[in-house]
Amino acid sequence: MKEANWLLGEITSIFGSAIWDFISSGLLCGLIGLIVGIILVWFWNKRKAFDRSNMVWSFLAKINLIYIPILFTILFGAFASVFSIQNTANKWIGGSVSSIQEYAVQYVPEVEKITTKLIASTEKTEEVFRAKITERAGLSNNSMGQAFFYWLNRNVISFMLSKLGYSDDINGLIKMVEEKKIKELNARFFDGISSVLQDRLVGSFFGGIYISLFWAFFPFILIPVGEYLLFILLRKRVERT
Numbered sequence: 001m002k003e004a005n006w007l008l009g010e011i012t013s014i015f016g017s018a019i020w021d022f023i024s025s026g027l028l029c030g031l032i033g034l035i036v037g038i039i040l041v042w043f044w045n046k047r048k049a050f051d052r053s054n055m056v057w058s059f060l061a062k063i064n065l066i067y068i069p070i071l072f073t074i075l076f077g078a079f080a081s082v083f084s085i086q087n088t089a090n091k092w093i094g095g096s097v098s099s100i101q102e103y104a105v106q107y108v109p110e111v112e113k114i115t116t117k118l119i120a121s122t123e124k125t126e127e128v129f130r131a132k133i134t135e136r137a138g139l140s141n142n143s144m145g146q147a148f149f150y151w152l153n154r155n156v157i158s159f160m161l162s163k164l165g166y167s168d169d170i171n172g173l174i175k176m177v178e179e180k181k182i183k184e185l186n187a188r189f190f191d192g193i194s195s196v197l198q199d200r201l202v203g204s205f206f207g208g209i210y211i212s213l214f215w216a217f218f219p220f221i222l223i224p225v226g227e228y229l230l231f232i233l234l235r236k237r238v239e240r241t
Contacts, residue, residue: 006103007152008137011145014085014092021088026081033076037069052231053238061231064224071224075217082213086206089148093197100197101190104156108182111157115177124170130154144209151205152197159193160185 044050045065052058093100114132118124133153139146158168164181166172176182 006099007149008139010092010096010099011139011148014089014148015145021084022081025084026077029080030073030077033072033074034069036076037072040072041065041068049228053234057231061227064227068224071217071220075221078213078217079210082206082209085144086201089206090198090201093194093201097194098187100194101187104159104190104193105185105187107153107156108160108185111160111173111182112177115173118170119174119177124174126170129170129173148205155197155200155204156190156193159190159196163189 041050041064045062050058050061050064052061114129117132118129121128130150134146134150137146137149139149157173160182161168161172161176164176166176
C-alpha cells in the first residue's frame, strides 16, 4: 500500500510540524482570552452585575469573577489551536498539488479493492465504507490523524464520482467501479483536486471539529448565562409583586 504510506508520512509531518503552532497559538490566544475575560468581569462587576438578592447567591455569582476569565482562556486557546492545525493542513494542500494528483492516481486501484469488498459485504453503509478506508492505516481510532486520512481519501473518491457523473454515495461508488470507468484515470484527470480539498477543508473537516468544540463548551458557557438570566427573571417577578 505504497500510496497510503506516502499519505501517512505526510500526515505525520503535518501534525508533527503543527505541534509548535498548536501550542504557541493556544497559549497566545489563551492569554488574549484571559485578558478579555478579566476586562469583561471588571466591567460587569463595576456595574454590580454579580450582586444578588442575598449573601449566599452573591457569593456564588461572584465566582464568575474567576470562572469567566478561565473559561475564556480555555475557549480562545482551544479554537486557536485547532485553527493552527487547519492553517498547516491548508498550506500543505496548496504546496502539494502534483503530489496529491499523483497520489490520487495511485489510489484508484485501492478504491476498486475497497468497493469490491463493500459489494461482497452484507452492509453497504457509509460507516462500513469508512472502516474499510481506514482499516490498514494503522492510526489510532478517532484520532485527528485517522480522521484526516479518511477525509482526504473520501474526498478523492468524491472528486472521481462527481467528475465521472455519479452520485456521491455508496450506490454511485458501486456503479462507478462496476462500469469500470476508472481504469484509465491519470494525473490530468485530477487537475483541480487540491483546490477542491482546500475549499472543503473548513466545511467538511474542521467545520465539524469547530462545531464539536462549541457543543463541548456550550454547557460551561450556559452556567453564567443561565444564572444571570434566572436572576433577571426573578427580579422582574419581584418587581411586579
